[in-house]
Amino acid sequence: MQQIQAIKPTGPAKTSAKRDAILEAAVELFLEVGYGAASINTLIAHVGGSKATVYAHFENKERLFEAVVDEVLSEVSTAMSGIDLAGFGLRDGLQYVGEHLLHLVTSKRHIDLARLVIAEAQRFPEIGRIYYDHGPALAYKGLSVFLLEHSNGEGSFRVTDEDTAAAWFASMLIHRSFLERLCIGTEPPSSRQIEVKVEAVVTAFLDMYRLRATMKSEGGYPCD
Amino acid sequence: MQQIQAIKPTGPAKTSAKRDAILEAAVELFLEVGYGAASINTLIAHVGGSKATVYAHFENKERLFEAVVDEVLSEVSTAMSGIDLAGFGLRDGLQYVGEHLLHLVTSKRHIDLARLVIAEAQRFPEIGRIYYDHGPALAYKGLSVFLLEHSNGEGSFRVTDEDTAAAWFASMLIHRSFLERLCIGTEPPSSRQIEVKVEAVVTAFLDMYRLRATMKSEGGYPCD
DNA sequence: GTCTATAAAGGGATAGAC
DNA sequence: GTCTATCCCTTTATAGAC
Numbered sequence: 303m304q305q306i307q308a309i310k311p312t313g314p315a316k317t318s319a320k321r322d323a324i325l326e327a328a329v330e331l332f333l334e335v336g337y338g339a340a341s342i343n344t345l346i347a348h349v350g351g352s353k354a355t356v357y358a359h360f361e362n363k364e365r366l367f368e369a370v371v372d373e374v375l376s377e378v379s380t381a382m383s384g385i386d387l388a389g390f391g392l393r394d395g396l397q398y399v400g401e402h403l404l405h406l407v408t409s410k411r412h413i414d415l416a417r418l419v420i421a422e423a424q425r426f427p428e429i430g431r432i433y434y435d436h437g438p439a440l441a442y443k444g445l446s447v448f449l450l451e452h453s454n455g456e457g458s459f460r461v462t463d464e465d466t467a468a469a470w471f472a473s474m475l476i477h478r479s480f481l482e483r484l485c486i487g488t489e490p491p492s493s494r495q496i497e498v499k500v501e502a503v504v505t506a507f508l509d510m511y512r513l514r515a516t517m518k519s520e521g522g523y524p525c526d
Numbered sequence: 527m528q529q530i531q532a533i534k535p536t537g538p539a540k541t542s543a544k545r546d547a548i549l550e551a552a553v554e555l556f557l558e559v560g561y562g563a564a565s566i567n568t569l570i571a572h573v574g575g576s577k578a579t580v581y582a583h584f585e586n587k588e589r590l591f592e593a594v595v596d597e598v599l600s601e602v603s604t605a606m607s608g609i610d611l612a613g614f615g616l617r618d619g620l621q622y623v624g625e626h627l628l629h630l631v632t633s634k635r636h637i638d639l640a641r642l643v644i645a646e647a648q649r650f651p652e653i654g655r656i657y658y659d660h661g662p663a664l665a666y667k668g669l670s671v672f673l674l675e676h677s678n679g680e681g682s683f684r685v686t687d688e689d690t691a692a693a694w695f696a697s698m699l700i701h702r703s704f705l706e707r708l709c710i711g712t713e714p715p716s717s718r719q720i721e722v723k724v725e726a727v728v729t730a731f732l733d734m735y736r737l738r739a740t741m742k743s744e745g746g747y748p749c750d
Numbered sequence: 751g752t753c754t755a756t757a758a759a760g761g762g763a764t765a766g767a768c
Numbered sequence: 769g770t771c772t773a774t775c776c777c778t779t780t781a782t783a784g785a786c
Contacts, residue, residue, distance in 0.1 A: 425560075430708075487647065
């Protein structure tokens, strides 16, 4: 899928060893303490060099912040779009994508990114938009396409509003773990826990859309 | 339900007109710009008075922040615990609680609180814990009890893991709207939109747990 | 590009008069 | 309790030497 485009390439060369080092350190710092509590002084204490060097590569703190979010979002988004569902059956595909999704969403990297984005979405509206489009919305879309492709009675499964169905599946899977991790810093679930949790959600989800004799002819769940 | 207890009542009288005015202004300011960007100077520009007066009522900025979160959380939590499901049937009760829940969660007051809590949950771990326990966990628990009470075949409904069921119901209902509103500042849904959305979720949720002839004898969705 | 040194502004917090 | 004035520290950002 498409790479996240940089918001605005700043003055000097777009790539340099020092610039990369600064950016990398800035990623760690911002993810750990947030925008407001991260100072340029603290940054150079980690990466070495001087403030002037930082400002030679990044116009100001806001631009540096945008570069940081771009960088991390690119990582997460790449991981998400790397999930290939071609060739999977309905149930196996849901299990596969579900495990990857839950793992990714609860990863430290993503939780820190989400916290940062949510915290600063008011001050930097573009950040929130870009995160949502290249994160959650991308996942919903991939799921939605997969569901539609298998909405042919396979395993008695049929769906009319695939966008809503995709959001429901992802929400059942993610919401609680995501919020717990954001608020009380719960540890990420183990691979085994993820597997079990996804199995339960997949089964319940498929039951929800299983065709029944008593079903209304429409069969969909109108939403919005 | 129980009121949120103050984290630590500071030196002077716990209540005074000036203190209330300061706290009220602080609530608005912190909710709007966050902890880091809110300065005492900005605060007194809104409420009047001097810095020294602020520090006469609150030990420091951190304590003021804790008082602010306490205050808003108390509002939200009170609204949530005010939902009384006694006398409702299964479907009507879910519709009722769902509408209230979605309305409350997407309200500006709650979104601003959630943003603030998520942003500062690392620096102030207690804040995150208190929010989660008196917000989401409280909602899950209420739902869970209601589901268990109606898990008797009413409307062909039976549930074995009521905690998971409650979390799934709330997640399907809330997750997408909540995240959208946090990240891209979507407007809160109208009463009509809420009504329609809840109807769809309630129907899907009840279908998910509807007893079937082909059902496995266990019938539950093991989780965790 | 990279450094040292410093500017200019704003932050939290307090002393002391009333 | 409330004010004025101020302390002390950190912040972002830049000037100027190399």
